[in-house]
Amino acid sequence: MKYRRLTKEQLEEMHPEFINFLATQTITAKEWVDLKTNQPEVAEQEIDVFSDLVWEGVLQKAAFLEHISPRTMNLFSLGEKEMELISIMVGDELIDITTKEGYQWLQKNLMDDEVKIFTAKKAYSENPNEDKFKLIETGAVITKGDLFNYFDDLMELGKETNGF
Numbered sequence: 001m002k003y004r005r006l007t008k009e010q011l012e013e014m015h016p017e018f019i020n021f022l023a024t025q026t027i028t029a030k031e032w033v034d035l036k037t038n039q040p041e042v043a044e045q046e047i048d049v050f051s052d053l054v055w056e057g058v059l060q061k062a063a064f065l066e067h068i069s070p071r072t073m074n075l076f077s078l079g080e081k082e083m084e085l086i087s088i089m090v091g092d093e094l095i096d097i098t099t100k101e102g103y104q105w106l107q108k109n110l111m112d113d114e115v116k117i118f119t120a121k122k123a124y125s126e127n128p129n130e131d132k133f134k135l136i137e138t139g140a141v142i143t144k145g146d147l148f149n150y151f152d153d154l155m156e157l158g159k160e161t162n163g164f
Contacts, residue, residue: 001048003055003133011047014054021050059129064145067135070096073106075148076140078132086151087118110154117155 011018022032025046035043065076071093077084088097088106091114096102109115124131136142 002052005048006051006054018050056129059132062132062142064143064148065135065140066143066147067140068098070098073097075151077148082121082123085120086148089116090114
């Protein structure tokens, strides 16, 4: 497998797509039941192939990832050739930005000495989807990019106002 097998819940959610996948493999419903019973290793291989196909499609379409922990917010924009990172770190151990109150504190105190903001760009390896998948496996989630764009806009605004 290139990625990882979809969870039971994910497979159940994608049941119609899985049926279509089996049909493209010329496996009928009856044959699938027979495979699961008499050749479970072959059935497992089919699930693995389907999982990889799903992951490839999802990763190809992903444009933003977020990984947020109590004191760190890592926001990724997934470009065609590289990924861009905005990393926000809160030094005060009493602030938990995963809570509503902690996030509101962060919004009001971005210029506080306890808040550090870093940016970086990194070219993908030979397989961009594997790079994205590694981030997901460490806890990042695919998003629409609202937080990335919010902080990116704030930083652009800061650059413009500091230039005078």
